[in-house]
Amino acid sequence: MTQITDRSMRTAAFKPEADDDMLICRCEEITKGEIRRAVYEGMYEITEIRRWLRVGMGLCQGQTCTKLVQRIVAKELGVSPAQLESAAARGPVRPIEMACMGNEKGGVC
Amino acid sequence: MERYDLVIIGAGPAGLSAAIEAARCGMNIAVYDENKRPGGQLFKQIHKFFGSKEHHAKERGFHIGEELLAEADRLGVDVSLDTVVTGLYPGNEVMIKKGGQVSHVRGDTVLLAAGASENMAPFDGWTLPGVIGAGAAQTMMNLHGIRPGSRVLMLGSGNVGLVVSYQLLQAGCEVAAVVDAAPKIGGYGVHAAKLARCGVPFQLSSTIVRAKGGDHVEGAVIGRMDEHGKIIPGSETEIDCDTICIAVGLSPMNQLARMSGCRMEQNPKKGGCVPVCNEYGETSVRGLFAAGDAEGIEEASSAMIEGRIAGIACANRLGFLEDGKAKEAVESNEQALDTLRQGMFAPKNRGKQIEKTDEGFPVSQHLLVTGFLGDDEVEVYPGVTHPKGLHPVIECTQNIPCNPCQDACPHGCIHIGSFITALPAVEASAECIGCGRCVASCSGQAIFLVNEDIGGGYASVTMPYEFMPLPEKGDIGLACSRDGQAIGEAEVLDVKSVKAFDHTNLLTIRVPAELSGKARFYKAAQQ
Ligand SMILES: Cc1cc2nc3c(=O)[nH]c(=O)nc-3n(C[C@H](O)[C@H](O)[C@H](O)COP(=O)(O)OP(=O)(O)OC[C@H]3O[C@@H](n4cnc5c(N)ncnc54)[C@H](O)[C@@H]3O)c2cc1C
Numbered sequence: 001m002t003q004i005t006d007r008s009m010r011t012a013a014f015k016p017e018a019d020d021d022m023l024i025c026r027c028e029e030i031t032k033g034e035i036r037r038a039v040y041e042g043m044y045e046i047t048e049i050r051r052w053l054r055v056g057m058g059l060c061q062g063q064t065c066t067k068l069v070q071r072i073v074a075k076e077l078g079v080s081p082a083q084l085e086s087a088a089a090r091g092p093v094r095p096i097e098m099a100c101m102g103n104e105k106g107g108v109c
Numbered sequence: 110m111e112r113y114d115l116v117i118i119g120a121g122p123a124g125l126s127a128a129i130e131a132a133r134c135g136m137n138i139a140v141y142d143e144n145k146r147p148g149g150q151l152f153k154q155i156h157k158f159f160g161s162k163e164h165h166a167k168e169r170g171f172h173i174g175e176e177l178l179a180e181a182d183r184l185g186v187d188v189s190l191d192t193v194v195t196g197l198y199p200g201n202e203v204m205i206k207k208g209g210q211v212s213h214v215r216g217d218t219v220l221l222a223a224g225a226s227e228n229m230a231p232f233d234g235w236t237l238p239g240v241i242g243a244g245a246a247q248t249m250m251n252l253h254g255i256r257p258g259s260r261v262l263m264l265g266s267g268n269v270g271l272v273v274s275y276q277l278l279q280a281g282c283e284v285a286a287v288v289d290a291a292p293k294i295g296g297y298g299v300h301a302a303k304l305a306r307c308g309v310p311f312q313l314s315s316t317i318v319r320a321k322g323g324d325h326v327e328g329a330v331i332g333r334m335d336e337h338g339k340i341i342p343g344s345e346t347e348i349d350c351d352t353i354c355i356a357v358g359l360s361p362m363n364q365l366a367r368m369s370g371c372r373m374e375q376n377p378k379k380g381g382c383v384p385v386c387n388e389y390g391e392t393s394v395r396g397l398f399a400a401g402d403a404e405g406i407e408e409a410s411s412a413m414i415e416g417r418i419a420g421i422a423c424a425n426r427l428g429f430l431e432d433g434k435a436k437e438a439v440e441s442n443e444q445a446l447d448t449l450r451q452g453m454f455a456p457k458n459r460g461k462q463i464e465k466t467d468e469g470f471p472v473s474q475h476l477l478v479t480g481f482l483g484d485d486e487v488e489v490y491p492g493v494t495h496p497k498g499l500h501p502v503i504e505c506t507q508n509i510p511c512n513p514c515q516d517a518c519p520h521g522c523i524h525i526g527s528f529i530t531a532l533p534a535v536e537a538s539a540e541c542i543g544c545g546r547c548v549a550s551c552s553g554q555a556i557f558l559v560n561e562d563i564g565g566g567y568a569s570v571t572m573p574y575e576f577m578p579l580p581e582k583g584d585i586g587l588a589c590s591r592d593g594q595a596i597g598e599a600e601v602l603d604v605k606s607v608k609a610f611d612h613t614n615l616l617t618i619r620v621p622a623e624l625s626g627k628a629r630f631y632k633a634a635q636q
Pocket residue numbers: 093118119120121122123124141142143144147148149150151154156157158159192193194195222223224225243244247268269270272273362400401402403407408409410411412
């Protein structure tokens with residue numbers, strides 16, 4: 001997998017597009033414009049964009065928007081979506097209440 | 110921490126099949142599924158499956174699910190339902206949540222069989238209530254008995270889009286159109302033909318520009334796309350609908366795999382980011398296996414075989430099954446898998462332009478674009494002949510892995526041969542007794558019984574019919590052509606509903622003799 005490491009690759013200015021206010025991550029209500037803008041602000045990795053905007057960190061844990069975000073970022077960077085590393089996956093992969101996390105069978109080992 | 114020989118994540122066809130194999134070898138297994146019911150996607154599939162006998166062809170998906178469950182039960186496999194697997198850690202440690210509690214278990218082997226999730230297609234208004242995934246529509250209709258809307262626009266013409274569109278019609282919805290960005294219908298021609306003869310139009314090289322409506326879908330604007338995927342200005346048209354169904358592909362569930370640290374790859378032929386597996390389904394993490402849609406998007410039939418292979422491999426790994434026996438069992442399953450992965454729609458042929466069938470017949474381009482075969486085109490295929498008297502007419506014209514029609518005929522009228530993707534041919538020397546088994550067994554509803562001359566200038570056409578209410582003998586209605594247009598008057602001569610036909614009714618109509626090669630559907634007169 002070719003990784004995007006060159007941080008100086010983009011020099012052009014952000015150009016608004018007609019559908020920038022379309023929601024992409026519905027759980028966290030993040031629009032296409034916000035994601036595109038993040039790329040112009042220097043975030044080229046899905047993990048960075050995720051931390052910055054919280055895309056894919058809501059109720060569905062990115063099940064719906066991951067591919068869409070990847071496609072948008074790849075298009076802005078002029079690379080294929082397959083070249084982007086997926087965001088790190090961490091447990092819990094489904095949202096759980098804190099009370100439940102605290103209620104571990106057999107205690108925390 | 111509890112410890113099992115095998116922990117299975119997901120009780121769909123892949124997970125259950127693995128559990129069955131492993132239980133047969135005496136392994137101590139835990140199966141977790143977050144649903145309230147085991148069976149995964151299978152319980153939504155009310156249509157008859159393709160394949161051959163060994164793949165449960167011509168059985169409806171949910172029946173296959175029931176058989177799997179019964180077998181798992183018989184072997185004492187315990188499926189823990191309402192149980193979410195929330196993490197997969199080094200050492201094959203699995204974190205589960207059940208009720209208000211989390212706990213950890215360890216598997217000496219672990220199988221990822223978590224299936225897939227639906228892709229979404231963003232367009233202006235895609236978050237409006239009324240825009241739903243095709244899988245969600247299927248869940249509403251087939252599990253909960255709820256009609257998702259009254260007039261539905263389907264985006265996506267792959268098998269999922271085609272099958273769900275047909276089920277929407279069966280549930281009493283109208284399907285306004287099937288729209289696809291590709292210039293050709295993606296799914297099986299026989300599935301498309303079922304829709305076309307009900308009058309559903311296909312709009313290809315097109316996509317949804319906008320969903321209309323204030324607080325729910327009240328219509329859609331679709332537009333034609335140029336070769337760069339841009340909407341051609343002025344090509345937009347409005348479609349009246351209250352529901353938009355999205356069937357633009359599935360993505361393997363991969364969070365748990367990614368968490369485990371196993372090697373992953375982006376593989377478009379497998380539908381996205383999947384673990385890299387060897388021929389037994391084992392990932393780069395020792396003892397961690399993957400099968401079914403989680404290992405690569407395919408079908409329930411292949412998911413079951415992959416599950417079996419993984420189950421056998423796990424048993425072998427832990428010494429529950431000796432090498433020789435394991436090898437033999439894996440090999441026979443691999444053969445079964447290989448026969449499924451043949452034909453025009455095989456994973457290896459995805460994206461290829463195929464102009465001729467294996468036998469050298471031209472592939473109908475008309476079918477790929479409109480969803481139905483042209484009246485003349487159909488004549489070239491080996492399933493279409495015109496002997497005197499009653500005979501089958503088989504409008505199955507693409508190389509797909511399917512052969513129940515051959516097995517169904519007690520008189521050897523239908524020949525496919527040993528290569529299951531071959532086109533079915535009508536044997537000139539065999540005599541058809543009109544039993545109708547072939548018609549009912551055909552998963553693609555592509556077989557008709559025709560008698561071109563029943564006297565008085567009339568012909569009879571028998572067709573598979575899976576709609577309610579059933580027409581009655583003596584009803585006068587309309588004969589429809591392959592594109593769903595009314596072409597003449599039809600009188601219902603017979604309606605046959607036999608238990609062995611498993612809810613495929615055989616409807617025989619009388620039509621003017623000149624329509625014998627055209628009449629392929631029946632509508633009640635008032636519609
Ligand atoms: C509309 C439609 C029509 C289809 N028609 C056909 C057909 O005609 N023939 C055919 O062969 N195939 C067909 N398929 C495909 C088939 O249904 C799937 O390929 C098959 O179900 C995949 O099996 P699986 O076991 O891998 O996954 P699934 O059946 O998806 O099962 C996965 C299970 O894992 C559970 N799970 C997931 N994540 C977790 C977690 N973290 N914790 C606990 N449990 C979890 C899920 O609840 C689910 O029960 C169709 C699919 C669709 C959508």
